[in-house]
Amino acid sequence: MRNSVKCNSCGHENAMFRLNCTECNNYLRARVWNINLWHNIRLLIESPTKAFQDIIWSEHKNFVVFIVLISAIKFMVDSSFIKMAYGNTDFLLNKFSTNYILVFAEFVIFLFVFTFVYCYLNKLFHLETRIRDILAIISYSFIPSIFGLVFLFLVEIILFGSYLFSVNPPPIVIKPTLAYTLLGLEVLLIFWSVFLLSFGFYVLTKLKLYSIISSFIFFILFLLILYKTPFSIL
Secondary structure, three states: OOOEEEOOOOOOEEEOOOOEOOOOOOEOOOOOOEOOHHHHHHHHHHOHHHHHHHHHHOOEOOOHHHHHHHHHHHHHHHHHHHHHHOOOOHHHHOOHHHHHHHHHHHHHHHHHHHHHHHHHHHHHOOOOOOHHHHHHHHHHOOHHHHHHHHHHHHHHHHHHHHHHHOOOOOHHHHOHHHHHHHHHHHHHHHHHHHHHHHHHHHHHHOOHHHHHHHHHHHHHHHHHHHHHOOOOOO
8 A cells, every 4th residue: 555654563554544553453643533724724835744634634524515615606706707708798697696506516516526536546556545535635725716715806806896797898908917917816826726736635645746647637627617618597
């Protein structure tokens, strides 16, 4: 097993998420009951390796649902901007709740499908991993999206007001320098998430190249599925 931890008592190799040795039942590490949200957000900035280690070790993957729910709002906003860039304004005919449910459903379905496929691939590489750990790692890698929603989106509303979702004229025509700057920051947030997911997968698998490739594949597929799929009119 490539992502194993050796027991100090009997020398048996155990999966890194194990609390007790499967051979002698000796404790392998300290017990982590819950994920401390604010503490782990700080660690994601200062030491992603330690943050994801705590996330994997935690027995209760708390705040995962909260992060997914809030992140979906950011994805809905970003998806709207991208559709406007392509001249598609059909989403404006929908209510906020309709657009949100559609984006949330796409996000959750893709999240679970990718998680199960990734877990299966890990088995092929002789890696023992758990579905809930993978879900938690992916979810916490979207913390930058929440930062973008709370801070960056607020700045965009202040700067552009009602023209933020306008195509006549679009924000990029009203204040091009500011619009391109904010767009650059949005792109940086995406790369930050890719960076975090790579760290999370590496902590889980101990395979650097495999983790990097998996992270990029996840985000490429995610962007294609979520941001290229037109909203349906319900």
